[in-house]
Amino acid sequence: MVSEPILNTIKAARRIVVFSGAGLSAESGIPTFRDDLVGLWQQYDPEELASSEAFAKDPELVWGWYEWRRSRLAQAQPNAGHIAIAQWQQHYPLTIVTQNVDNLHERAGSYSVIHMHGDLNKAYCSQCKHPHPLVAAPANLPPEGARIQPPQCELCQNWVRPGVVWFGESLIDADLRAAIYAAENCDLVLAIGTSGVVQPAALIPYWAKEKGAIVIQINPNESAIDVVSDFNVRQSAAKVLPFIVQAMGYN
């Protein structure tokens, strides 16, 4: 399933960065970002739901979409890929940098995950940025297309917004710095389930490569990461990762 040269490269690595994208969570039933507008949500463009302009125009529509996604995430489970990474991290200090806004790495048992694009289960005030703790996600999936009123900030009473990075927004500085540091100080990047088209996250393999690291990609399809990767494993993450972890003797 994974060739000897790839396994030997992984075995020889001393500082590994796992760089994950939506493909890792696909087999948990969380669609990849570009396939996520299902049912009644299909009538909207992602930019109509995932931007500060959209939120300013219709906060209840945007909050409704995020509550729907949060609720669906609560019903999903980490898959064999997330679990293999968590097992690996128990034996070896992997640095995990994810573009995913889900918490499936953490629910599988991983720690210190750098979320470059934020976290669906976090929220903060759209004006004063004060963090707002969210109650548990709705147990039943809200109807698709349902508008839900966002909570109000306890300090300034303005709308609370999802704690994710939207189109047109900069990444959180601390997360970006942590990701750059990890990339520039590793000797291997495992790019898993990402199309590699969204900047600046997609630069992680490039930053690492410039400092001499090797890049291994796990993705059943071609992607923009192909040009920077030394090895491509064209298979699903949930199949390949348990195999690698077993080959390392870490399960």
Ligand code: OAD
């Ligand atoms: P994409 O939806 O762009 O790409 C998902 C990738 O996963 C594709 O290359 C698929 O071929 C691959 N894939 C699908 N199933 C897989 C499987 N079972 N195993 C491994 N790979 C699989 O998702 P991202 O690259 O994560 O940004 O998207 C990056 C960012 O674009 C997201 O974080 C989001 C979006 O704009 C923000 O939310 C800011």
